[in-house]
Each structure stands twice: as C-alpha cells, then as structure tokens.
Amino acid sequence: MDDFPRFTAAAVQAAPVYLDAAATVDKAVALIHEAAGNGARLVAFPEVFVPGYPYWNWTMNPVDGSPWYERLYRSSIDVPGPYVETLCAAAAATGCTVVIGVNERGPHSLGVLYNSVLIIGPDGTLLGVHRKLVPTWAEKLTWSNGDGSSLRVHQTPIGPLGALACGENTNTLARFTLLAQGELVHVANYISLPVAPADYDMSDAIAIRTAAHCFEGKLFSIVACSTITEEMIEIAAGDNAVIAERMRRKRSALSGVFGPDGRPLVDPLVDEEGIVYAEIDLARCIQPKQMHDIIGHYNRFDIFHLTVDNTPRAPVTFTA
Numbered sequence: 001m002d003d004f005p006r007f008t009a010a011a012v013q014a015a016p017v018y019l020d021a022a023a024t025v026d027k028a029v030a031l032i033h034e035a036a037g038n039g040a041r042l043v044a045f046p047e048v049f050v051p052g053y054p055y056w057n058w059t060m061n062p063v064d065g066s067p068w069y070e071r072l073y074r075s076s077i078d079v080p081g082p083y084v085e086t087l088c089a090a091a092a093a094t095g096c097t098v099v100i101g102v103n104e105r106g107p108h109s110l111g112v113l114y115n116s117v118l119i120i121g122p123d124g125t126l127l128g129v130h131r132k133l134v135p136t137w138a139e140k141l142t143w144s145n146g147d148g149s150s151l152r153v154h155q156t157p158i159g160p161l162g163a164l165a166c167g168e169n170t171n172t173l174a175r176f177t178l179l180a181q182g183e184l185v186h187v188a189n190y191i192s193l194p195v196a197p198a199d200y201d202m203s204d205a206i207a208i209r210t211a212a213h214c215f216e217g218k219l220f221s222i223v224a225c226s227t228i229t230e231e232m233i234e235i236a237a238g239d240n241a242v243i244a245e246r247m248r249r250k251r252s253a254l255s256g257v258f259g260p261d262g263r264p265l266v267d268p269l270v271d272e273e274g275i276v277y278a279e280i281d282l283a284r285c286i287q288p289k290q291m292h293d294i295i296g297h298y299n300r301f302d303i304f305h306l307t308v309d310n311t312p313r314a315p316v317t318f319t320a
Contacts, residue, residue: 001182004283007158009185009220010040011276013255013269015227016052018235019075024050025083028100029090035275036094041122042158042280045100046226046255047166047189048115050083051075052103053226055236057138058195059243068235069142076103076113079129084118092124097156099163099187099224104131106144108315115143117163117189119154127154133174136167149312153181159282163187169209177308179217180295184285186213190225192253192271194246195236203254203270211262217295218260218288220280225253227273260288 012031017023028045035043047053054072056065077083079102091098098120106112115132131146151174153162162178162185169175169188178186188210193202210221228247237244256268257278265278292298 004281004286005158006279006281006283007041008039009042009222009257009278009280010035010038010044011222011224011255011257011269011278012043012045013225013227013253013276014046014049014273015229015232016049018052018229018231019071021051021075021077021083024052025086028087031275032087032090032094032096032098035277036096038275038277040096040277042097042161042185042187042222043099044187044189044222044224045098046224047101047117047191048103049100049189049226050077050102052232053191054139054142055195055232055247057141059236059238059240062141065141072103072142073105073110073113076105078107079104079116079118080126084126087118088120088124088126091120091122095122097122097158097161099161099189099222101165101189104129112144113142114146115139115165116146117165117187119161119163119187121154122157127156128152130163130165132165132168133171134168147313148308148310151177151308151310153178153183156185158280159184161185161187163189166190169213173306175213175217176295176306179219180306183217184219184282185280186217186219186221188213188221188223190223190253192226192228194228194249194252196252201251203251203268206254207256207264207268210256210258214258214260215262216292218285218292220260220282220285221258223255223258223268225255227253227271260285 104116
C-alpha cells in the first residue's frame with residue numbers, strides 16, 4: 001500500500017423518522033449533504049437507521065409486539081431498491097463514502113428481516129451489504145442471521161473499509177476476519193440502548209469496544225449511534241411509566257472517531273443529536289504495527305488458524 005489518505009470523517013448521531021422509510025431516507029440525504037458541506041469524505045450512520053430499531057422487543061411480550069413487527073416489516077426496504085438508489089445518488093452528488101444501517105426485507109419470505117449495513121462508494125456504487133451475523137438477545141424476535149459472505153473489506157478512495165453492527169464489535173473472530181483483509185477504516189454502528197441492564201453503561205460499552213478494536217488492529221474507527229425520541233418511548237412503553245422512565249436513561253448513546261492508539265480523536269457525542277467530525281491520517285497506522293501486528297509478525301499462524309465460510313446461504317438450491 002503506497003497511498004495513505006488523509007480525510008475528514010463524520011459520525012452521525014441522530015434518530016430516524018421512526019418507522020417511516022421515505023422520511024428517514026430524506027433525513028439521511030440532508031445529513032450527507034450537511035456533512036459533505038463541512039468537508040467530510042466519509043459519513044457514517046447508526047445501526048438500522050432506516051426506519052428504526054424494534055424497541056418493543058425489550059418491553060413487550062412477543063404476542064403484543066407482533067403488530068409492531070408487521071409495521072416495521074412494511075416500513076423496511078428492499079436491497080437493491082428505490083431507497084437505496086436515493087442514498088447512492090446522495091453519495092455520488094457529494095463525493096462521500098456512506099455507511100448506513102437499514103432494515104432489509106428478505107427477498108423470499110415475509111418472516112425475514114435483516115439488520116443490514118450498506119457501504120456506498122463516492123461514485124454512488126453500492127459496494128457491499130453486510131447483514132448482522134447474530135441478532136443480540138431480544139433482537140432475535142425480529143432479525144434473521146446473516147452469513148459470512150458479507151464479512152468483507154472494501155477498497156475505497158479513503159482506504160480499506162469494513163463495518164460491523166453493534167454487538168458484532170465484541171465478536172473477536174468477526175473483527176479478526178476484517179483485520180486480516182487489511183482493514184484500516186472501521187465503521188461500527190449502534191443503537192441507543194436505554195433498555196440494557198441497570199449496571200450496563202452503553203456509552204462506556206461502545207467506547208471500550210471501539211478502543212479495543214482500534215488498539216488491537218492499529219486502525220481508525222468511526223462510531224455512529226442513534227438517539228431516542230418521545231415517539232419511540234410512547235410506542236415501547238405504552239402506559240407503563242416505569243418503562244417510559246427507563247427509556248429516557250442517560251448515557252445510552254455515544255458517537256465519535258477513535259485512532260490507532262484506542263483514544264478518541266475528538267470528544268465523543270453522548271446522547272444528543274449531532275455530527276462528530278475528525279481528521280484521519282491513515283499513515284498513523286504504520287508505526288504502531290511495528291510493535292503489535294496481530295495479522296502479521298505478532299501472531300503464530302503455525303499454531304492458530306481461522307477458517308471463514310463465506311458461502312452465501314439460501315433457503316433452497318437447485319441443481320441442473
């Protein structure tokens with residue numbers, strides 16, 4: 001690698017227009033243009049930003065939450081599809097690489113939704129679609145598993161870029177798979193999680209995970225997290241005041257940009273909507289690799305070996 005780009009990254013911390021794909025995509029387009037106007041060449045959005053996160057999975061039993069699953073399904077998007085085309089057009093118009101989380105409808109079944117991350121190049125090309133490998137905890141009521149075919153690092157004008165959704169950033173082998181493909185720019189997108197256990201600080205959890213990946217891999221991470229609105233609280237809590245108060249819990253979201261030493265480049269944004277900007281210089285990844293290169297000299301591949309099955313999975317296979 002001879003070219004080590006320097007660029008501005010933008011981490012968007014915002015709420016979707018809840019369960020409204022068209023309005024949320026319009027909001028995303030406006031934010032892409034805003035970030036580009038401030039010099040950003042990479043714009044990262046939260047997990048399942050389009051059209052939002054199924055908080056009812058955490059606050060209702062599956063029967064009560066089922067009508068909300070239907071509403072989410074109806075509001076989710078097809079990939080490829082017109083909403084993806086709109087996002088790609090915004091990336092091309094601004095010359096930005098865009099990474100955004102969406103609820104993706106499975107093409108073969110009404111019972112299949114994927115927690116997907118779209119990676120869009122600055123020319124408007126859809127470079128990749130990563131489907132979250134394992135939905136976390138209550139999320140299993142909504143999303144199906146992804147497969148290994150999307151664990152890819154994409155060669156972009158801002159450098160080798162990979163992405164994982166939320167809890168996947170604790171999956172050591174998934175992270176190693178990206179690092180071993182030469183990842184230098186990592187996007188980790190999250191949702192605000194006020195429904196976590198009482199002793200769980202989501203902001204700290206995000207920062208710890210991000211620092212670990214940056215320090216282990218000697219790379220940059222852009223973290224984008226969603227925020228909570230009163231509409232979301234009203235849907236998830238109903239008339240339960242205890243749940244409503246829990247949904248307003250502080251320190252449930254953090255967005256920022258972290259460097260190869262694991263430290264944030266600028267102060268992260270906690271809970272509030274906004275955009276965090278930071279300057280990235282990929283040349284800063286070189287010297288730390290001399291100390292610890294876990295995908296090179298600082299490993300024992302005669303002892304350890306990782307095999308990844310990247311076969312796309314389908315419900316049926318036809319033979320001639």
